Amino acid sequence: MPNPLDPSLATLIERHTGPVKQLRPTEHGRGSDLTALAETEAGAVFVKAMRDRGRAGGRRDSLLREIAVAPHLGGLAPALLWGEADSGWVVGGWEAAEGRPVDLRPGSTDLPAVVDVVRRVGELPLPEVAEDWPEQRWDRFVAPGEEDLFAGRALLYTDWHPHNFLLGPAGCWLVDWSWPTRGAAFISPALLVVELVAAGHQPAAAQGLLADCPAWSGAPAAAVDAFAAAHALMCRSAADRRPQQPWLAAVADAAECWAAHRAEG
Known part of the structure; x- marks a missing residue:
């Protein structure tokens, strides 16, 4: 994996994606230890990961909830491709969705x-x-x-x-x-x-x-x-x-x- 990354997390991601050619951190989502687009031979995957520090609550449980609820969202969110907790990490991979943020201001066509x-x-x-x-x-x-x-x-x-x-x-x-x-x-x-x-x-x-x-x-x-x-x-x-x-x-x-x-x- 070209980008510097914890080896255990890299192994965990590539277990599901195959070799990652490039890992591009996203602009938002800084509350997680990693939010990035993983470029693979099969296409892009959105990846979110948190270290599992062995303590309940906080961002770790937040990501576990996000993974757990994903199959029940009726097409409102990009599809969860995989999720796993292993090697000191909680990590999920989602379909990479194209789009831009909405404009909530008065008169917006969004x-x-x-x-x-x-x-x-x-x-x-x-x-x-x-x-x-x-x-x-x-x-x-x-x-x-x-x-x-x-x-x-x-x-x-x-x-x-x-x-x-x-x-x-x-x-x-x-x-x-x-x-x-x-x-x-x-x-x-x-x-x-x-x-x-x-x-x-x-x-x-x-x-x-x-x-x-x-x-x-x-x-x-x-x-x-x-x-x-x-x-x-x-x-x-x-x-x-x-x-x-x-x-x-x-x-x-x-x-x-x-x-x-x-x-x-």
Whole structure:
């Protein structure tokens, strides 16, 4: 393998791909120890790998979830070709998909494709593997008992970053399923509302874009209100902990804008 790489990881990858002619790190996905396109005789494969340090949680478990959920995504994401944990690594190989990030700004012609992806996420059945992945990240930001409003049996996608959409000739892919959870169906579209506000939409307009998504339109207003308030608190807490990352403050501003809109009724 031409690029410098841990020999045990190189062996593990080539066990599935055959000889790798070139390994090209991707621009995004720096939360993993490796995200790269492996050029092989059979074509390109997207590879993601994390060291297995023998500790539960964190990025290791995130990649294990991404591998486990991949067969259940109904064509929304590139196909998983293989996944394995061995030799101190967790590694997965996916079909290499062509596409560009979406533009979430008002007036973008990408918005219908984005909304269609959100609708399709809401239609996914909950796979058995996700039964033990209850969503709990917002529980500490609500009053006791309110966390029940966020419980449910929907498979959730919670990272609606523009770079996690790949819009190309084959349609729109949704990539980086690195922390799927089980919860109330409205949570996935609610998180996209915040991304839309961050991209320049007014809260009412952002919500209106999702009017035809059953996971959103059928949500109890009180549950969405509670979630908006909890999400704003969580985002501001994250921004305050990491002031050197201004994008966190921008997301917190958008979340607070949306929460204020919900509170106004």
